[in-house]
Structure formats: C-alpha cells, structure tokens
Amino acid sequence: MCMQSFDLDFPSGLNSYITAPQLGDYMIQYVDHFNLRRFFRFQSRVESVALEGDAWRVTSRALTTTEAVQSESFDAVCVANGHYEFPYLPEIPGETAWLAAGGSKGSGGSKGSGGRRRVVHAVHYDDPEEFRDQSVLIVGGRSSAVDVARELKSITRCLYVLESGCRDISREDHCCRIPMGSSLNPDGTLSYDGQQIAGEAVDTVILATGYTYRYPFLDEEGLGLDFGPTRRYVAPLYQHVIHAKHDSLCFMGVPLAVPCPLPLFEAQGFFVASHLSEPFTTETTRLEWVQKQFASVPRSQDVHFLSGNLWDHLRSLLKEAGLADPDLAAYARRLSLVQAIYEDRGRRRPQLPWEDDAYRRCQYQADYKALRYTVTLPDGSREEGSAKL
Numbered sequence: 001m002c003m004q005s006f007d008l009d010f011p012s013g014l015n016s017y018i019t020a021p022q023l024g025d026y027m028i029q030y031v032d033h034f035n036l037r038r039f040f041r042f043q044s045r046v047e048s049v050a051l052e053g054d055a056w057r058v059t060s061r062a063l064t065t066t067e068a069v070q071s072e073s074f075d076a077v078c079v080a081n082g083h084y085e086f087p088y089l090p091e092i093p094g095e096t097a098w099l100a101a102g103g104s105k106g107s108g109g110s111k112g113s114g115g116r117r118r119v120v121h122a123v124h125y126d127d128p129e130e131f132r133d134q135s136v137l138i139v140g141g142r143s144s145a146v147d148v149a150r151e152l153k154s155i156t157r158c159l160y161v162l163e164s165g166c167r168d169i170s171r172e173d174h175c176c177r178i179p180m181g182s183s184l185n186p187d188g189t190l191s192y193d194g195q196q197i198a199g200e201a202v203d204t205v206i207l208a209t210g211y212t213y214r215y216p217f218l219d220e221e222g223l224g225l226d227f228g229p230t231r232r233y234v235a236p237l238y239q240h241v242i243h244a245k246h247d248s249l250c251f252m253g254v255p256l257a258v259p260c261p262l263p264l265f266e267a268q269g270f271f272v273a274s275h276l277s278e279p280f281t282t283e284t285t286r287l288e289w290v291q292k293q294f295a296s297v298p299r300s301q302d303v304h305f306l307s308g309n310l311w312d313h314l315r316s317l318l319k320e321a322g323l324a325d326p327d328l329a330a331y332a333r334r335l336s337l338v339q340a341i342y343e344d345r346g347r348r349r350p351q352l353p354w355e356d357d358a359y360r361r362c363q364y365q366a367d368y369k370a371l372r373y374t375v376t377l378p379d380g381s382r383e384e385g386s387a388k389l
C-alpha cells in the first residue's frame with residue numbers, strides 16, 4: 001500500500017501487498033484517471049537522443065512491420081528507460097578456478113554455461129525447478145537474493161547465501177548464510193577466513209548482484225556522463241534527476257533501494273516539471289551537490305542508494321521544486337504515515353534470507369486523518385501504530 005500515488009488510492013479490497021498484475025491494472029487506471037494516454041506512443045523504440053544547439057533531436061523507430069523512423073526536436077528530454085535489464089556480473093573470489101575445474105565460460109549474462117558448474121544472474125532466474133537437488137550459492141543480500149533464497153530453500157540440497165550484511169556464518173538445516181570474503185575452492189566447497197565452510201560442493205552460483213545503468217541511445221561521452229568502472233552510478237545528476245551540466249536532460253527512477261517507487265517517481269516528475277518551467281538551480285549548485293553526494297558515501301556505487309533516506313529526500317524534492325504550505329504540510333503528514341507503515345513492515349521482516357515472508361501477509365489499514373494505522377497479522381491478531389511527526 002506504500003506504493004500508491006498520493007493522488008489516487010488503490011482500489012478498495014486489495015491486499016496490502018498487491019500482485020504485479022494488480023499494480024499493472026492500477027497503472028492503467030492512473031493513466032486513464034489523469035487522461036495521460038494522449039502523451040504515449042506505444043510500439044516505438046528511441047534509437048538516439050542528440051543535442052542540437054539548445055534542442056534535443058530524438059530519433060525513434062516503430063516496432064511494427066513498417067519500422068517507420070521519426071525524427072523530432074524537443075526542448076527537454078526525460079529519460080525513463082529503467083535500469084533492471086543489464087546485469088552486474090562481478091567475479092566471486094575463486095570463481096575462475098572453480099569454473100575451470102568443472103564448467104566453461106559462457107556468454108549473454110551467464111558464465112560456465114557449457115559445463116555442469118555455472119554462474120547465472122537473477123535476471124535469468126525463472127523456474128526454481130531448474131535448481132532442484134542442486135547445491136546453490138546465491139550472491140547478494142537484497143530483494144532478489146531473498147526472494148530466490150525463499151523459493152529454493154525447500155528444493156535444493158544445500159543453499160548458501162553470501163552477503164555483505166552478514167558478519168558471522170549462520171545456519172539453519174541445509175541453509176547457510178556466509179560473509180563477504182568467502183571464496184569458492186576448486187572442488188566447489190567454500191572457505192571463509194582460511195577455514196573450509198562445512199557443507200556440500202557448489203553446483204551453481206546465482207548472482208543476485210544487481211544491475212548496471214545503460215543508455216544506448218545517448219552519446220554518453222559527448223554529454224559528459226560518467227558511470228564509473230562498473231556502470232553502477234550515473235553522474236553528474238543533481239538530486240539523482242537533472243544532468244548538472246545539461247539541465248534540459250533529466251533521468252527518472254535512478255535511485256536504488258527505494259521503499260516506494262511510485263511516490264518517488266511522482267515527486268521526481270513534479271521536480272522536473274517545476275525545474276523545466278522555471279529553473280531553480282545553477283550549474284555550480286548542481287555540481288556542488290553531486291560532489292557532496294559522492295563524498296557522503298563509502299563506495300561510489302552507493303551514491304543513488306536511498307533506503308531510509310527516501311522520506312527526507314521526497315520532502316526536500318518537493319520543497320525545492322516550490323511546493324508550499326499548506327500542500328507541503330499535507331504531503332508531509334501523509335508521508336509520515338506511509339513511512340511509519342513501511343518501518344512497521346521492516347520490523348516484521350525475518351533476519352535470515354530464506355525465512356518465511358509472513359510479513360507480506362499482513363494487512364494494513366491507514367487512517368490518514370488521524371495518522372494512525374492498524375495491522376492485522378496472518379494469525380488474525382491486530383496491532384496499532386501511528387506516524388511520528
């Protein structure tokens with residue numbers, strides 16, 4: 001329920017954790033409710049976005065039999081092509097020798113696809129049955145890793161989850177959570193801190209290691225875009241949105257670990273619209289913000305990581321974009337309840353990645369006027385909570 005737009009509630013009667021098709025239906029309702037369909041062009045792929053003087057030349061191709069090409073000029077461009085398509089494929093310590101001893105290098109986002117041992121990315125994970133009776137190592141500690149671990153727990157022979165948030169090895173039946181620094185041995189066993197970890201030899205590695213940012217239709221170099229050596233950030237983006245040097249080029253949805261994506265996208269939309277109608281920053285301010293943002297994180301790939309900072313970020317986006325009281329105050333009040341509900345849900349999440357996701361069967365009822373919520377737990381009991389203002 002944290003996902004819904006502040007301007008259009010989800011239809012009543014839905015579970016608090018809605019399904020992907022329900023979210024799809026809601027997006028269609030949203031488009032129709034605000035009469036947005038006239039702005040879309042379906043079945044069309046943007047092939048190039050190039051700066052021509054002060055304007056942007058956009059070339060697109062119809063994905064129909066005509067393959068008609070259109071070339072149009074725009075004052076500003078908002079890039080919203082998503083960033084969960086191109087996998088990030090780090091090499092796990094010991095991986096090369098492990099593959100050499102029983103697999104072979106493949107291509108297309110998988111490694112070792114020619115032998116028994118292989119490395120696949122979660123983007124290609126579809127059917128858990130593919131991993132039945134195998135010994136699997138999942139690498140990663142966020143949503144994909146946890147979802148895959150839960151699905152594989154009951155059908156694998158042995159399941160390891162290697163994640164940076166793990167300090168000490170923890171076990172439950174045939175499942176084992178292991179810290180960063182663990183490595184694969186050529187025989188498929190795992191080691192940590194010079195000691196072999198008890199358990200069966202690994203058959204398959206699933207990389208739930210996230211994705212890279214790619215914009216094949218942009219002249220990245222010409223536009224001064226920097227992605228770092230592993231393409232896990234986009235710079236220089238002011239507030240993760242506006243190109244600091246070409247401020248008529250904006251990027252939507254770049255942040256990572258976003259508790260509620262739709263409210264973020266809406267706030268970014270407001271921010272962009274306001275900036276394009278009357279710019280409220282200078283290039284110097286924007287570049288300084290980007291520099292400070294990089295200085296504030298331990299690793300450059302964390303520069304777009306929002307997580308618990310989302311709530312302050314939303315308020316500051318809207319304030320900076322000119323939303324004034326009483327609208328800003330009303331927004332902040334409602335947001336404080338969404339935050340309280342999201343944090344309540346966070347407290348109910350299990351500690352170990354493969355544990356039951358009972359928290360997703362909780363039902364929340366929000367009272368936005370009183371800023372209170374009721375949560376009905378899977379066993380039918382109820383608890384109450386409120387927003388902190």
Ligand SMILES: Cc1cc2nc3c(=O)[nH]c(=O)nc-3n(C[C@H](O)[C@H](O)[C@H](O)COP(=O)(O)OP(=O)(O)OC[C@H]3O[C@@H](n4cnc5c(N)ncnc54)[C@H](O)[C@@H]3O)c2cc1C
Pocket residue numbers: 003044045046047080081082083084144217252253260261
């Ligand atoms: C496995 C997985 C599970 C997830 N589960 C959840 C979840 O349970 N809850 C949740 O809140 N979020 C979830 N997310 C995150 C969620 O999917 C994203 O936050 C959201 O889809 C981002 O929306 P977007 O519009 O920015 O990008 P996308 O949804 O990726 O949309 C981008 C669009 O741009 C189009 N496009 C790309 N290139 C071009 C081009 N050159 N020309 C024209 N069009 C182009 C694409 O076809 C696509 O339609 C999940 C993500 C993944 C990968």
Ligand SMILES: NC(=O)c1ccc[n+]([C@@H]2O[C@H](COP(=O)([O-])OP(=O)(O)OC[C@H]3O[C@@H](n4cnc5c(N)ncnc54)[C@H](OP(=O)(O)O)[C@@H]3O)[C@@H](O)[C@H]2O)c1
Pocket residue numbers: 084090091122139140141142143144145147162163164165180208209210211256257258
């Ligand atoms: N049910 C859901 O809601 C659901 C399910 C799947 C995906 N999603 C969404 O999809 C998006 C992508 O999620 P994701 O989990 O695929 O990717 P992600 O959020 O980018 O997480 C990648 C994980 O891989 C780890 N990692 C990266 N390189 C590593 C290495 N060399 N060794 C060990 N660990 C490494 C990261 O560690 P660090 O923590 O140290 O960076 C992080 O834990 C997110 O928006 C997510 O919310 C949602």
